Amino acid sequence: MKHLKHLLGIALFTIAAGTVYGCNLKPREFKNTTLMTKSIADKPAKQFVKIALLLDTSNSMDGLINQAKAQLWDIVNEFTHAKCGNEVRPSLQIALYEYGNDNLASNEGYIRQVIGFSSDLDEISEKLFSLTTNGGEEYCGQVIQTSLKQLDWGKNADDLKMIFIAGNEPFTQGRLNYRDATSNAKEKDIIVNTIFCGNYEQGISTKWKSGATLTGGEYMAIDHNKQIVHIDTPYDDIIIKLNGQLNGTYISYGALGREKKALQSVQDSNAAEMEPAVAVKRSISKSSRLYKNSNWDLVDAVEDSEEVLAELDDEDLPTELKGKSEKEIKQYVQSKKIEREKIQKQIQGLNTKREAYIAKNQKEETGELENALLSAIKNQAAKKNYKWD
Structure with a gap:
């Protein structure tokens, strides 16, 4: 908008x-x-x-x-x-x-x-x-x-x-x-x-x-x-599907991370239960720079400071990273960052088309x-x- x-x-x-x-x-x-x-x-x-x-x-x-x-x-x-x-x-x-x-x-x-x-x-x-x-x-x-x-x-x-x-x-x-x-x-x-x-x-x-x-x-x-008047668009279902893929790029760490990752899914559900259009708008927010979670997501945390990796204990890591070296963890985080940026870019591109559709059809x-x-x-x-x- x-x-x-x-x-x-x-x-x-x-x-x-x-x-x-x-x-x-x-x-x-x-x-x-x-x-x-x-x-x-x-x-x-x-x-x-x-x-x-x-x-x-x-x-x-x-x-x-x-x-x-x-x-x-x-x-x-x-x-x-x-x-x-x-x-x-x-x-x-x-x-x-x-x-x-x-x-x-x-x-x-x-x-x-x-x-x-x-x-x-x-x-x-x-x-x-x-x-x-x-x-x-x-x-x-x-x-x-x-x-x-x-x-x-x-x-x-x-x-x-x-x-x-x-x-x-x-x-x-x-x-x-x-x-x-x-x-x-x-x-x-x-x-x-x-x-x-x-x-x-x-x-x-x-x-x-x-x-x-x-x-x-x-x-x-x-x-x-x-x-509230919501306008459904041909891009909504694709955006919601990409949102699911976006969630997969979040790497929780520590007890807070487990809680927050669960909360992420709960709020997706809350938005969807109100109306699909609300879920779409939330997905767009999650693809923006404003959705920042450095206190529980390793991708955002490492972007702020790579020192966080040296401070983590093995028990703070998700299952897929337990027992991994710092180098291996860093590589994994980087791959998730690249994947996230690609998905976010796709959502933003679809939202541009979505906004144009709404502007044309909104009465x-x-x-x-x-x-x-x-x-x-x-x-x-x-x-x-x-x-x-």
């Missing part, structure tokens, strides 16, 4: 050596070489776009949760095409909160951090699929403030930091005034975007628009119960939540010179 109407971003990128430009491309002025060297050394090695999703999980929000589950991969895939300033590609970090659910602790304001900022796409998917709904009190100001306190937002002025809060009760509920929470967000350079699940004018009258404009964010109203917009998220993020990212190609 490279259409300008589909947007989204979450970005993390390495600053090129010797560069003294932020994502905003504004050069920094230095009086002498010593000061310039110091500034480069002090500048964070990475920049981030961090997005916290705060989802109402009260009884009426089943449709919202289903949209989030189905459209996660559209959002990820859009970010594959993002770049910032010096053309370096960004990565992805998402945090997830649920609020307004009677199953949550009342002394915590019926609020729970589901997952902190993470780039682990399988785990983010797992946490989304774990959400269930139940009636409760919905305290928008308090959940915003909780996310401000609990999450590591960082202090880099070039980072793009956003909160998206979605729900359908008045924004004014709870003891903590939403104006105080949004003021705290603005002080931290965090933009609050609000998504009212219902009538646009009703959202305004219940202060959802006010909650966004106080930080320069966007107010949106969506039909959270709208049926209406896709997911309500997806469009709201992507539109706001693209607009706000543009202010810091993030671009999409």
